[in-house]
Amino acid sequence: MTLREAIVERHSVRKFTDKVIDEATAAELQNTIDECNRKSGLNIQLVLNEPEAFGSGMAKYGNFENCKNYIAIVGKKGDDEKCGYYGEKIVLHAQQLGLNTCWVALTFNKAKATYVANDGEKLMIVIALGYGQTQGKTRPSKPMDELCKVTNGEMPDWFKSAMVAVMLAPTAVNQQKFLFTLNGNEVEAKTLFGFYSKIDLGIAKYHFEVGAGDAYFKWKED
Ligand SMILES: Cc1cc2nc3c(=O)[nH]c(=O)nc-3n(C[C@H](O)[C@H](O)[C@H](O)COP(=O)(O)O)c2cc1C
Numbered sequence: 001m002t003l004r005e006a007i008v009e010r011h012s013v014r015k016f017t018d019k020v021i022d023e024a025t026a027a028e029l030q031n032t033i034d035e036c037n038r039k040s041g042l043n044i045q046l047v048l049n050e051p052e053a054f055g056s057g058m059a060k061y062g063n064f065e066n067c068k069n070y071i072a073i074v075g076k077k078g079d080d081e082k083c084g085y086y087g088e089k090i091v092l093h094a095q096q097l098g099l100n101t102c103w104v105a106l107t108f109n110k111a112k113a114t115y116v117a118n119d120g121e122k123l124m125i126v127i128a129l130g131y132g133q134t135q136g137k138t139r140p141s142k143p144m145d146e147l148c149k150v151t152n153g154e155m156p157d158w159f160k161s162a163m164v165a166v167m168l169a170p171t172a173v174n175q176q177k178f179l180f181t182l183n184g185n186e187v188e189a190k191t192l193f194g195f196y197s198k199i200d201l202g203i204a205k206y207h208f209e210v211g212a213g214d215a216y217f218k219w220k221e222d
Contacts, residue, residue, distance in 0.1 A: 016068070092206075
């Protein structure tokens with residue numbers, strides 16, 4: 001499964017089967033996590049066979065069932081966009097390995113979650129992980145023209161394909177509070193007001209890069 005296929009196939013899944021993640025699959029995922037930690041300075045952890053975080057309270061309210069694995073994204077204040085970008089890299093690799101996921105900011109039991117946070121670090125968000133009872137389902141997206149603009153001329157094909165990938169990116173409560181602007185070969189990606197919208201932006205930027213393929217562009221720095 002290519003990354004582009006993984007983007008199309010991925011949907012949030014909240015109900016899981018009893019199938020255990022075997023050692024080889026866990027090791028592959030751990031490799032990706034290690035690489036993401038090296039590049040980002042985040043402290044992302046794979047937590048397997050731990051039923052407590054999704055066993056009570058908000059998790060039930062949030063419609064979760066049988067979730068025994070998750071990825072704990074631990075980072076520092078201000079790391080939100082990075083958490084989204086690198087977390088989504090792991091989500092799409094999990095999809096390629098046949099696993100299902102759901103980003104979860106609120107509907108889990110944070111007090112019971114297992115993770116290590118060093119000085120100055122905190123649990124930013126988790127990603128529920130396992131074999132889904134279903135593959136989840138397609139959900140509506142805002143139209144492309146509400147999510148992007150091109151300052152000069154026609155929209156190039158590579159930018160359109162990047163935006164198709166952005167439209168498939170998960171966002172908190174499906175809010176899609178961002179705007180991508182193409183100016184020459186520079187792309188500005190900015191958040192609009194919303195909860196967790198910086199994490200959303202990091203996720204969407206990773207999708208954009210995958211969708212853009214080998215087209216040349218550069219991100220506009222803040
Ligand atoms: C930053 C972030 C936080 C989220 N928090 C929760 C949550 O607390 N509970 C939950 O059930 N889903 C949560 N989600 C999942 C979104 O509801 C879901 O991604 C969105 O509705 C789009 O659906 P899709 O992932 O199937 O494309 C979150 C997603 C993101 C990106």
